[in-house]
Structure formats: structure tokens, C-alpha cells
Amino acid sequence: MTEDSEWKLRDLTHAQLLRQLRTDVHRGSRAQVLAATQILLECGWDARRILHEGLLEGMREVGRDCRAGLLFVPEVLRAVDALKAAMAVLRPLIGSGGGKVLGKVLIGTVKGDLHDIGKDVVAMMLAGAGFEVIDLGVDTPVERFMQALAEHQPDILAMSALLTTSMPYIKTVIDRMREFNMRNEHIVLVGGGPLNAEFAKAAGADAYCRDATAAVETARSLLAAHRAVRACSRLVAPG
Ligand code: B12
The missing domain is CATH 1.10.1240.10 (Methionine synthase domain)
Structure with missing residues (x-):
């Protein structure tokens, strides 16, 4: 120039x-x-x-x-x-939010899909809002998601899919989490062009987010609700 x-x-x-x-x-x-x-x-x-x-x-x-x-x-x-x-x-x-860490998010684009711009924008906005973000990149197989969930113990798993051919893989990951009794340990957020709320529900995710702003709001509100439920169950748990 x-x-x-x-x-x-x-x-x-x-x-x-x-x-x-x-x-x-x-x-x-x-x-x-x-x-x-x-x-x-x-x-x-x-x-x-x-x-x-x-x-x-x-x-x-x-x-x-x-x-x-x-x-x-x-x-x-x-x-x-x-x-x-x-x-x-x-x-x-x-930035990285500056102050207190709100929670931990593991994010990745699912296997078969190389689109990363939307994921990167969501990761950037979540980090800016104060979340610690671990980014697994693109074309992420279920084994990699499972290994990273066990290793990092994030509050939220966020998965991106931009292709009609890759979106069913979101369910593959959620089903594997269920199989290992890990589904209730993490909030699952999903997003990307061909997805919608109906798909998210059918796949077993907690929420679909249309864009990065919705992702930040949803992450904040679901995490607050999740923590409140955990605090209550600790209070009523025997012993
Ligand atoms: C850029 C692009 C590419 C680039 C990707 C580069 C990169 N590094 O990402 C390249 C050229 C490599 C590419 C390749 C292909 N692409 Co392409 N691509 C696009 C394009 C033009 C833009 C996508 C984009 O980045 N948008 C900008 C971002 C900011 O928007 P976004 O991704 O939607 O993300 C926002 C929300 O969806 C949401 N979100 C996204 N992810 C997540 C995740 C979570 C957890 C949450 C909460 C929210 C969230 O928040 C984001 C920010 O606000 C789209 C067209 C479109 N309209 O989407 C086609 C598109 C997605 N591609 C398409 C296709 C078909 C392909 C190819 C198969 C083409 C080919 N024949 O080779 C390959 C597939 C390669 C592969 N295996 O992945 C189709 C998909 C059709 C379909 N429904 O299946 C589209 C829709 C184009 C079309 N023909 O209509 N592509």
C-alpha cells in the first residue's frame, strides 16, 4: 500500500x-x-x-x-x-477481561470442519469478557475433546460447525460425554451457520448461540445458573 x-x-x-x-x-x-x-x-x-x-x-x-x-x-x-x-x-x-476469571471454556471446531473464524471471534469475545479460553483449533476429533475435558476440567465446552456434513459430529461428542458420565459436568454451547436451537436441543447441547455476543451472554447466565444448582445440591446432600 x-x-x-x-x-x-x-x-x-x-x-x-x-x-x-x-x-x-x-x-x-x-x-x-x-x-x-x-x-x-x-x-x-x-x-x-x-x-x-x-x-x-x-x-x-x-x-x-x-x-x-x-x-x-x-x-x-x-x-x-x-x-x-x-x-x-x-x-x-x-484483551483477557483484566480482572477475576469468570470460568473456563474449552472451544473447538469439530472434526471434518476447517472453518475457524467464527470460533476465533467467539473465543476472543469470551476472553475479553473474562473467561479463560482453551482453543483446540479446527478438525477436532472426539478423542481430543474428551482428553482436553479431562485435562482442563472446563466449566463450558463450546463447539463450532459450519458445514451440514460436520454438524452431526457435535452429537457424537455429546454422546461420548454421556457414555463416560461427563455430560452433567460441563455446560455445552454450540454455534455455526447451519445450526439452530432445535438442532442444539436434539443433539443434547445446553444452548445454541447465533453470534459471539449471544455466546458471551449465554455463557455468563448458564454458568451462574449451573453454579447456583451445584451450591443448592451441596446444601441438601446428606452428610
Ligand atoms: C470463509 C469460508 C471458508 C474458508 C474458511 C477459512 C477459515 N479459516 O475459516 C475456506 C475457503 C477454507 C472454506 C472452505 C470450505 N467451505 Co466455506 N465458507 C466460508 C464462508 C464464506 C464464511 C464463514 C465465516 O468465517 N464467516 C464469518 C464468521 C464470523 O461467522 P460464523 O462462522 O457464522 O460465526 C459466527 C456464528 O455462527 C457464531 N458461531 C460460530 N461458531 C460458534 C461456536 C460456538 C460455540 C458459538 C457459541 C457460536 C459460534 O458466532 C460467530 C461470530 O459471531 C461461509 C459462508 C457463510 N455464509 O457462512 C462458507 C461456507 C460455510 N463454506 C461452505 C463450504 C461448502 C465449504 C467447502 C466444503 C467448500 C469446498 N467445496 O471446498 C470447504 C470446506 C472445508 C472444510 N473441510 O471445512 C458452505 C457450507 C454449506 C453447508 N451448509 O454445509 C458455506 C455456507 C458457503 C456456501 N456455499 O454457501 N470456507
């Missing part, structure tokens, strides 16, 4: 810059996306606002054009690269 084009970005109003940021994510113009992100930060914009109103809106447009058959894998990968570069700038600013 030339100095000249950076100055052009600096001449834009905030609203124009936000529109430009979305367009540049869509075009996969990494340098432009990074420059616009930096300028908005310098103007005092909150990192979460840049993420949601700029980067993710741009990605939503990529998704729409992908579904319509107007964009193909190479273009999508360029957009993903630009988006991820800017997410890396914003991640430390969204």
Missing part, C-alpha cells in the same frame, strides 16, 4: 472509512484493511466495534456472495487472510 493511498483513507469520514473497511475485507486487500483498522483505532474507536461493524460485516458480504456463487475459494481465502491480519491487531485490545 502506498503512502498516497493511506492518505486517501485518512481523508475519509468515519462512516466512509467503515464502508471502505468492509469493501477491503471483501476484496481481500490486506494492507488496506490493516491501515483502515489502525486509523479507526487512532481515532479512538473501540476494538469490538471495529471487529463487528467493520470486519465481520465485510465477511458477511463475502459469505453472501459466496452463497450466490459470485466468489470462489481463492477470493474467499484472500478475504480471510485480510480479516485474520486485522483480528490479530484487535485481539490484544479486546
Whole structure:
């Protein structure tokens, strides 16, 4: 990116810059996306606002054009690269919540699925809200989930699936948890494009979350309810 084009970005109003940021994510113009992100930060914009109103809106447009058959894998990968570069700038600013740890979350995209942007956004927002997040990455087999559950003892297991072919694997993991009497030990949250609340219920999850904001709210409220139930059962337990 030339100095000249950076100055052009600096001449834009905030609203124009936000529109430009979305367009540049869509075009996969990494340098432009990074420059616009930096300028908005310098103007005092909150990192979460840049993420949601700029980067993710741009990605939503990529998704729409992908579904319509107007964009193909190479273009999508360029957009993903630009988006991820800017997410890396914003991640430390969204932070780790600063104060007390609210709880522990284990997150991963299920086996057969390589989509990680939504999972990463959810992980980033949960960390920013004060959760400790352990990220297992993508294409995660049931054995890896089970091993990590035993090792880290998280309050919440969060699973992502973006493909109709990978979503049934969520049930595979939950069924395995049941088999080992571990289902009631953890709250299970699920999310990703083809899922919905009905699917979550049928698979045996505690909740489906449409987006990262809902994930943070649901994680907080279900954890509070879960802890209250545990405290009560300790009070009424014999001995
Ligand atoms: C980017 C992308 C890719 C990239 C992925 C790069 C990466 N590192 O992630 C690449 C190019 C590699 C790719 C590959 C493929 N893709 Co693709 N991809 C997309 C695309 C365009 C955007 C997805 C995305 O990142 N969105 C942005 C994020 C922020 O949104 P999100 O994922 O929905 O996440 C939010 C919520 O869903 C929720 N959420 C998500 N996960 C979780 C988890 C929890 C626990 C919670 C609480 C919430 C939550 O919160 C998130 C943040 O708000 C979608 C189109 C779309 N409309 O979704 C297609 C899409 C998902 N892909 C699709 C397909 C078919 C494929 C391929 C099979 C294509 C192919 N022929 O090779 C392969 C599959 C590879 C594999 N095995 O996984 C289809 C899926 C159709 C279906 N229903 O099955 C889609 C819908 C495109 C389409 N054709 O319509 N893809």
C-alpha cells in the first residue's frame, strides 16, 4: 500500500472509512484493511466495534456472495487472510477481561470442519469478557475433546460447525460425554451457520448461540445458573 493511498483513507469520514473497511475485507486487500483498522483505532474507536461493524460485516458480504456463487475459494481465502491480519491487531485490545476469571471454556471446531473464524471471534469475545479460553483449533476429533475435558476440567465446552456434513459430529461428542458420565459436568454451547436451537436441543447441547455476543451472554447466565444448582445440591446432600 502506498503512502498516497493511506492518505486517501485518512481523508475519509468515519462512516466512509467503515464502508471502505468492509469493501477491503471483501476484496481481500490486506494492507488496506490493516491501515483502515489502525486509523479507526487512532481515532479512538473501540476494538469490538471495529471487529463487528467493520470486519465481520465485510465477511458477511463475502459469505453472501459466496452463497450466490459470485466468489470462489481463492477470493474467499484472500478475504480471510485480510480479516485474520486485522483480528490479530484487535485481539490484544479486546484483551483477557483484566480482572477475576469468570470460568473456563474449552472451544473447538469439530472434526471434518476447517472453518475457524467464527470460533476465533467467539473465543476472543469470551476472553475479553473474562473467561479463560482453551482453543483446540479446527478438525477436532472426539478423542481430543474428551482428553482436553479431562485435562482442563472446563466449566463450558463450546463447539463450532459450519458445514451440514460436520454438524452431526457435535452429537457424537455429546454422546461420548454421556457414555463416560461427563455430560452433567460441563455446560455445552454450540454455534455455526447451519445450526439452530432445535438442532442444539436434539443433539443434547445446553444452548445454541447465533453470534459471539449471544455466546458471551449465554455463557455468563448458564454458568451462574449451573453454579447456583451445584451450591443448592451441596446444601441438601446428606452428610
Ligand atoms: C470463509 C469460508 C471458508 C474458508 C474458511 C477459512 C477459515 N479459516 O475459516 C475456506 C475457503 C477454507 C472454506 C472452505 C470450505 N467451505 Co466455506 N465458507 C466460508 C464462508 C464464506 C464464511 C464463514 C465465516 O468465517 N464467516 C464469518 C464468521 C464470523 O461467522 P460464523 O462462522 O457464522 O460465526 C459466527 C456464528 O455462527 C457464531 N458461531 C460460530 N461458531 C460458534 C461456536 C460456538 C460455540 C458459538 C457459541 C457460536 C459460534 O458466532 C460467530 C461470530 O459471531 C461461509 C459462508 C457463510 N455464509 O457462512 C462458507 C461456507 C460455510 N463454506 C461452505 C463450504 C461448502 C465449504 C467447502 C466444503 C467448500 C469446498 N467445496 O471446498 C470447504 C470446506 C472445508 C472444510 N473441510 O471445512 C458452505 C457450507 C454449506 C453447508 N451448509 O454445509 C458455506 C455456507 C458457503 C456456501 N456455499 O454457501 N470456507
